[in-house]
Amino acid sequence: MDLKTIIFYVFAALLIFAALRVITARNPVHAALYLVLAFFNAGGLWLTLQAEFLAITLVMVYVGAVMVLFLFVIMMLDIDIKRLRQGFWRNMPLAATLGVLMVAEMALVLSTDYFGPVAFPGTKMGADYSNTRELGRLLFTDYVYPFELASIILLVAIIAAVVLTLRRRKDVKHLDPVQQVAVKHSDRLRVLQMPAEKEGE
Amino acid sequence: MEASVLHFFEWLWGPYWSTLWAWFKPVWPLIWVIMKIVAILVPLLLGVAYMTYAERKILGFMHVRIGPNRVGPLGLLQPIADGLKLFFKEVILPTKADPALYFMAPALAMAPAVAVWAVVPFFDGVVLANLDAGVLFLLAVSSLGVYGVIIAGWASNSKYPFLGSIRSAAQMVSYEVAMGLALVCVLMVSNSLNLTDIVHAQGRGIFADWGVGALSWNWLPLWPVFLVYLISGVAETNRAPFDVVEGESEIVAGHMVEYSGMAFAMFFLAEYANMILVAAMVTVFFLGGWLSPVGFLPDGLPWMLAKMSLMLFLFLWLRATFPRYRYDQIMRLGWKVFVPVCLIWIPVVGVWMMSPFNIWE
């Protein structure tokens, strides 16, 4: 067993542990933090596959930004774990049966020799090979169409988030200084012309 | 460098050297890495300590005060005294805090601030890990610093820390976007993600050939982006005028309210280490790293340190000069000013590079 294999097993073991804790941790914040750990180890696994760009991007995007926002939401919400767990034991038998079935099916399929380690021999890259450069080249040439589509999906997500969250509250007594400054005397005051009246008529 | 160090040891131990070397040879690479880490960390921590001293002295000068002058000559031992005081203070754990996370938070704040230094080049080849994707590593690891803040706020189980941590984390995440986009321009013109290569790329150009290398550095052609990066760097470290995390009148010390003693000191260390890091990054990305500004002087580590010191002085100057921003103004500046500026400058640079006026050939 060489060093690379040992590193792989360390990362893999930590990843599985973290993933298990994500679903078993009682406190949602702890669960989210374990998810962070899981992402971290997944990034480590990618590093051992010479995919440093993907690894670092995973850490940067998911750990550095997405999970932070996720934690915001979880921390703000007052999640009642007891209520979430209601009916857990009642539904357990069915869920367990289905789960075991799925696992058995997958085991059946995945145990075929097609998924053995022989089928996908890792490609050895030269010393000047840069994962980042290759990915960039592919993304902007062969995969430019899906790449642009993905960006449009993100645009739609932004528009959807704006339309679903932005609204003017009616109960806020908000003054617009621009309107206040731009007011003219004719908006406020109207001079009426009236004939003079004599007293006593 | 490795050979001369070994040579030094050989001279130091004299006749015992061959026996010792037989023992140490298998683990020597590890020892060598640890020695390099120590060589980076010790000056860094000293720098952090004297940064606090410099801050107080410079602020004092700008406020027409004297600043610390009691401990040691000119108050030079003040940081040591402060450190000892914090070290011996009791670390308090609030009753309802989450103990594990509460103590993990300062470490999580400190670790990334230190780990990033692995890829910072001080001179040609003087870098702990010369990664090909150094810029990405830098962005990734520095984005982890936010966890220290957010976990500290939550684990304290107290209102002010929580509000403070949310403020701080939102601010850091927002300004990371602007910083990342600003770096895209730098990457485009230097055609590399390696920090050493980025510095080298700035040593080439018409002005460098004329002997005024300072005008070939990135700060001039990428001026708007340079400003964005600089200001975002200040905001990223939660320094004045963007220091809304702390505020005596509103949320006291933000996420650090409940911390005392060494735990508090760790946050403090992390903040100053991050400041020095931002100074180093601005130097590497925009101010030519260790390159000499004029042709007749040699390149070298002193230039790097001088440029970093200049940047750090600028940060202190900002703090002494500007009033604080309001929180919504900070967010608006980040998202509605800096991000668009970067997004506009990226195509500008792209067109520039494709045009006959390309200066980065």
Added chain:
Amino acid sequence: MLKNFVMPDLYPAAPELFLVAMACAILLADAFAGASRRWLAPVLTMLTLIGCALITYATFDGTATLTFANMFVDDPLSDFLKLLLYVAIIVVLVYGRDYLAARNLDKGEYYLLLLFATLGMMVMISAYNFLTMYLGLELLSLSLYAMVAIDRDSPRATEAAMKYFVLGALASGLLLYGMSMIYGATGTLELGRVAQTIHEGTTNRTILVFGLVFLVAGVAFKLGVVPFHMWIPDVYHGAPTAVTLLISSAPKLAAFAMALRLLVSGLFGLAEHWQSMLMLMAVLSIGIGNLAAIAQTNIKRMLGYSAISHMGFMLLALMSGVAGAEVDPMALINAYSSALYYIISYVLMSLGAFGMVLLLSRGGYEADNLEDFKGLNKRSPWFALMMAILMFSMAGIPFFVGFFAKFSVLLAAVAAGHVAVVVLAVIFSLIGAYYYLRVVKLMYFDDPVDAASIRAGLDMRLLISLNGLAVALFGLFPDSLMMLCTATLVRSL
């Protein structure tokens, strides 16, 4: 600098590029236009769709062209479906205008999401790669989730959007999982090469079928067939009716294209496997859809269940392409063109039926209960007639378009030897005729609950009349449309 880089041919994708450019322009125009120019977004959207239609028509050439590294296909089928798509979206725009304005939902973002959903469907229709198929689907779904929730003060709409989103995300996951399995087995994402690899027979069959199961589940969810139909009634009911109108019409065209491309263009070698899966789903959908629809009192829900049964019928045609070991190209084209014919006629009828629901609603009032159709004949004989035509057609009563659609599907199924299935389908559609005819009975033989006259813009009245008449006309002359479908498929497959 890049060497050996060949600029992709943008010409086949001209409609998509035009639409994206216009959508970005509308986004900016709407953001800077201010409240007084709210008409800008709908008018520009309409012009965009008309422009897309013109471009698609102008660039039509009866051959298949691949571009973007074989990820995009432009063949007669895609052009035909895209043209139908534009028509459906324009109809959705016209029908929904008053309804949205009355509820203050006609924000610029609505039109933008509509355009991006259209783009998603166009991408799906033209997808020649698992990746682009998935991305198109996500683009469509994401826009639809937001549109369902756009009436954010309505708890029912929010709940519907949430259900749609959670189940939709699950379905996308299933689809993606299936795709990755097939990618693992064949080593390619391109549909043509997947088909070729399967044809060569060197790949592991177990893994292919394993992936196929997930893939079919994903497609079935998007079509809304049993057992992946749970979202349909809730989403149809909860969404604002103008959005229901959209969900029930145009995406079915895209889902049909997706099914055809994935299963026929890509996984034709596994036809024996997916045909039996489709058969099960078809029978269940026709049965459950028709039976559950009887119990509904809300017409949107009822039409939702009816959609399930209609999609079941469409699957009936898709599963009849290959019978036995020999592939008969004539039977193949027959089956798939009857599926295409069915989906077109369904979209036509669905647009009309939801259009009627929109026509009857006014102000903030929803006319989505069966009660609201009582005595429609007394309020407006013309629109009652239109609705009657639509209902007759949906029930499959002769000489409307729905009848011929069902008839050709059943013929194809019989030709493939699925006689028992056909008998079941006929029995269930006879049961289903009950609830369609109940609407007709309510309109003609009951007294109106409220006698308010029907107010709608001239364009809507005109279009909905046209819609009803088209259902009747295509029923009288079914051959023209059928021949168009056949010709399209002959040139595309």
